Amino acid sequence: MARDSSATKARLLDAALTEFAAHGIAGARVDRIAEAAGANKRLIYVYFGNKEQLFDHVMQRALEAGAESVPFDVEDLPGYAGAIFDHLVARPELMRLVVWKQLERPAATPAQEGAYAAKIDAVTAAQRAGRLDSAFLPSDVLTLVLALSQAWFAAAGGPATEPDGSPWSEQRRARHRAAVVEAVRRFTAPARHT
């Protein structure tokens, strides 16, 4: 029984991720999620609560998976930015989820706040030790690194496409990745005293 319910939960969360990524929170339909998961709609309310709470569960699961795949490394912010880029490009539905969240449910969850505070502490310590440039506030370092990692999604002509609308080639994507990594390296490197 316990195994069955955890399998159903996982199927519901997978279906919800697909639905939210496509339609956002207001546009998502709980009926479609239940149908795609082959589960009774009532179970969504039993397991997760209302639609907004379901979204929070989906986001939390995505963030946990992301933190496992791409651990934060304050000693190598350029590499961290490249790894975020890889993770999001491989799972474009996550990027859409993140952007819907910005529009429809911008407040940070307690788990997000905790993860963020831990990163702030790590950046602060690295700045004090002189391994990161101290010209920027730790929160600006994190915000700008993340923005560079996600820049492809807001590229002119739409997410990861050429200006004419055709999808990026693998070479083009690799070139953009290198640009992200190099941009992070340049702006976070400790200032040289000349």
Place this chain on the structure above:
Amino acid sequence: MARDSSATKARLLDAALTEFAAHGIAGARVDRIAEAAGANKRLIYVYFGNKEQLFDHVMQRALEAGAESVPFDVEDLPGYAGAIFDHLVARPELMRLVVWKQLERPAATPAQEGAYAAKIDAVTAAQRAGRLDSAFLPSDVLTLVLALSQAWFAAAGGPATEPDGSPWSEQRRARHRAAVVEAVRRFTAPARHT
């Protein structure tokens, strides 16, 4: 008569901007736009076409106003990034419009493509003349500059808020603006041959 219709058009476009910024394209209601503008709903179809075409008109008008307020300056990309930041922070509904567009209508319009091509040409020329670092593709330069200008919207804890959810103070915002400008300066400066 001509003056009346142009005033009605402007009222409809203003109301549509507010509606699209709040609800996106799928979530926008043409009825609400007509009511807010004090105009007949039928006029929206007469003047602009369907809801998607109305969105394109709103976006085009916003981009034209943006290009007038913040002219592209390839000789001063850090200053350009700061000016975009100011423009978007002062008009947060524009930033939301841009993000809804990424999700719901990502393809570039012909006017966007034209404006983008002109910027690419300017960056290419500046790189050839050695006034911009040539390590990056022109399209990556533009994408990363824009991402840094807009980073505040995706900041942890939601758009332009502290991690605890309180709005940024003016000092905090000024500090972030300086970080954006400095980050752009660092990553676009011509490489020094050492």
